[in-house]
Amino acid sequence: MNVPWKHEFNDKCVCSLERCLDRGPIKQLAEEGDGKHELRFIRKALFAKLNGLKIYIYSGEHPPPHFHVIYNGEENSFSILDASPLYPDGQLFEYFKNIKKWHKINKEALVNAWNESRPSDCPVGRIIC
Template sequence: MSFKGTRWFYEDSPEELSSLDELCEHLHSLLSSSTVVDDDRDPDGPILIEMKHLVERLGSLKIEIYSDEHPPPHFHVITPNSKASFRLDNCELLEGNLPNKYKRKVEYWFYEKNAKKALISFWDKTRPTNCTVGKYAIPD
């Protein structure tokens, strides 16, 4: 069985590796990554799906979307000293705490740079088949 994916360490099949060192590196990469196996997405067999997807970096801020999430659809902001999550539809703070300067930067990015479209695209393409939330649905 061969796993397919988007990163180098699982594009290679273990059968194609030529040494024990390469096999160990391959296994270490798989075990230390934030991936899940999705058996239902591809008719050719299981695939690995990244759990965390970097959408954008804003200086020291990382904007991420996670694959297997809870409602409502949201994105995560990680700073060197804090974490927070924001609603995908209106950028409302859901959880966590960011210093005001970071929160304002996220809101500027969301509204002024029209980031909602990119966030929805990332959200929709990263949903595993068993995700309880599913693809983004525009609220009524």
């Protein structure tokens, strides 16, 4: 049935709302506060999940830009720029080289996921390579 007042939005428009929703619910719009910053409930974006392995990028992060790896109940964070561990004495130590090798192949996807998940008030901002 063709409804004359129904408008189908294009993919670009729909994707922009999806990105906004994926960043987490907005608690306060900028115009409701200081006019510059919106407040969001921070939620994590699942970049990849395979069996017991999970890779996360959080939307409201602290510097440096990084991703989280959880494997067999252990977790550590790694720089998106060079895969160096944020906690060198932390968990997943025996897998650091595995993660570095994986990073070399997937760095572009990590950068894209990071950039797409940045809220407007993110203290770190986008990565430019």
